[in-house]
Amino acid sequence: MAAIFVADTTTRYEVAVAVFYTVVIFTSARVLRRRGLISLAAVCIVMTVISFVFTPHGDLEAGLINMGISIAAIVMIAFLILKAEAARTAAHDAQAQLMRIARVKSLEGLTTSIAHEVNQPLAAIVTSGNACQRWLAQDPPNLHKANQALDRILSDAGRASTIIARVRSLTKGAPPHKGEFDFNKAVLEIVAVSQTEMERNGTRLATELSPDLPPAFADRVQIQQVVGNLVLNAIEALASVPVSTRSIRITSDIKGDAIVFAVFDSGVGIPAGVYEHLFEAFWTSKQEGIGVGLSISRTIIEANGGQIWAEPGEGAGAVFRFSVPTTLQEKRE
Numbered sequence: 001m002a003a004i005f006v007a008d009t010t011t012r013y014e015v016a017v018a019v020f021y022t023v024v025i026f027t028s029a030r031v032l033r034r035r036g037l038i039s040l041a042a043v044c045i046v047m048t049v050i051s052f053v054f055t056p057h058g059d060l061e062a063g064l065i066n067m068g069i070s071i072a073a074i075v076m077i078a079f080l081i082l083k084a085e086a087a088r089t090a091a092h093d094a095q096a097q098l099m100r101i102a103r104v105k106s107l108e109g110l111t112t113s114i115a116h117e118v119n120q121p122l123a124a125i126v127t128s129g130n131a132c133q134r135w136l137a138q139d140p141p142n143l144h145k146a147n148q149a150l151d152r153i154l155s156d157a158g159r160a161s162t163i164i165a166r167v168r169s170l171t172k173g174a175p176p177h178k179g180e181f182d183f184n185k186a187v188l189e190i191v192a193v194s195q196t197e198m199e200r201n202g203t204r205l206a207t208e209l210s211p212d213l214p215p216a217f218a219d220r221v222q223i224q225q226v227v228g229n230l231v232l233n234a235i236e237a238l239a240s241v242p243v244s245t246r247s248i249r250i251t252s253d254i255k256g257d258a259i260v261f262a263v264f265d266s267g268v269g270i271p272a273g274v275y276e277h278l279f280e281a282f283w284t285s286k287q288e289g290i291g292v293g294l295s296i297s298r299t300i301i302e303a304n305g306g307q308i309w310a311e312p313g314e315g316a317g318a319v320f321r322f323s324v325p326t327t328l329q330e331k332r333e
């Protein structure tokens with residue numbers, strides 16, 4: 001700055017050395033804050049004016065014009081730097097906010113997933129609780145039936161708490177608790193939970209489970225969660241078709257080394273162009289839906305080494321299929 005000042009003062013009016021103050025301002029912008037930068041620009045302007053006053057020779061008019069240009073350049077560069085700085089701060093703030101939102105969103109996703117998955121066992125507990133009350137209110141009370149209802153309540157409550165633990169470990173990327181189990185038995189256990197709902201809305205259910213399945217090798221509770229989600233979606237897809245045409249067919253088969261499970265429904269079906277969105281989180285066509293059922297199901301099935309996909313139904317409706325590894329596969333590996 002001193003060099004510029006000396007040069008500006010000692011050279012003729014026609015030489016606009018003062019514009020080099022812009023270089024000083026530009027290089028100081030990295031270390032100075034807003035106030036410092038404004039003060040520096042003000043000092044540069046004052047020094048330009050002082051140099052003008054003390055410049056001994058040259059054309060006065062050219063000197064005035066040059067001083068004006070230099071001051072304008074100083075003001076402009078300071079203004080542009082401050083504006084760029086403000087834009088950078090705004091971008092940084094927005095990014096920080098976005099990260100906060102993403103964190104809250106993933107927490108919200110976890111909460112939503114747990115709420116969604118635990119809803120089914122909770123509904124089953126309420127149903128069994130009501131049944132238990134009815135058995136006890138009989139005269140004489142039917143203790144045997146009441147006891148059965150209590151057993152169901154206990155097992156559903158156990159399932160609910162296991163589901164919470166599994167969904168939590170799923171979102172943390174923890175591996176599933178894999179083990180051998182009878183696939184058809186696990187399916188029937190879950191289908192039984194939805195049976196009352198199906199009877200209430202007049203849905204016919206056909207189960208065609210292959211009797212020759214090898215044991216599945218996966219996380220039993222998680223596979224039951226997926227079956228529950230698919231059956232629930234099928235029931236919901238039937239809500240807007242006439243009662244006389246409501247039917248669900250559940251099948252299990254062996255394909256290669258894997259078990260393939262399918263839920264066929266005669267519901268509204270899936271419009272073309274929607275298939276690629278079905279398994280996305282928060283994608284829903286339902287007023288009351290959250291859109292997490294299929295996305296959780298896909299995460300679960302893939303974590304267990306299988307695949308899940310949807311196809312148009314036979315005639316009407318939709319088919320959802322998933323594959324699960326078996327012990328055959330496990331032994332080969």
Ligand SMILES: Nc1ncnc2c1ncn2[C@@H]1O[C@H](COP(=O)(O)OP(=O)(O)OP(=O)(O)O)[C@@H](O)[C@H]1O
Nearest residue numbers: 233234237269284285286289290291292293294318
């Ligand atoms: N059996 C089916 N027939 C037709 N459409 C279906 C079927 N299953 C799922 N879908 C479509 O896929 C969408 C996503 O399903 P998903 O289970 O992920 O969420 P949802 O059922 O809408 O809400 P929720 O989070 O409560 O399960 C549904 O909204 C529906 O449009």
Ligand SMILES: [Mg+2]
Nearest residue numbers: 229233293294
């Ligand atoms: Mg669903």
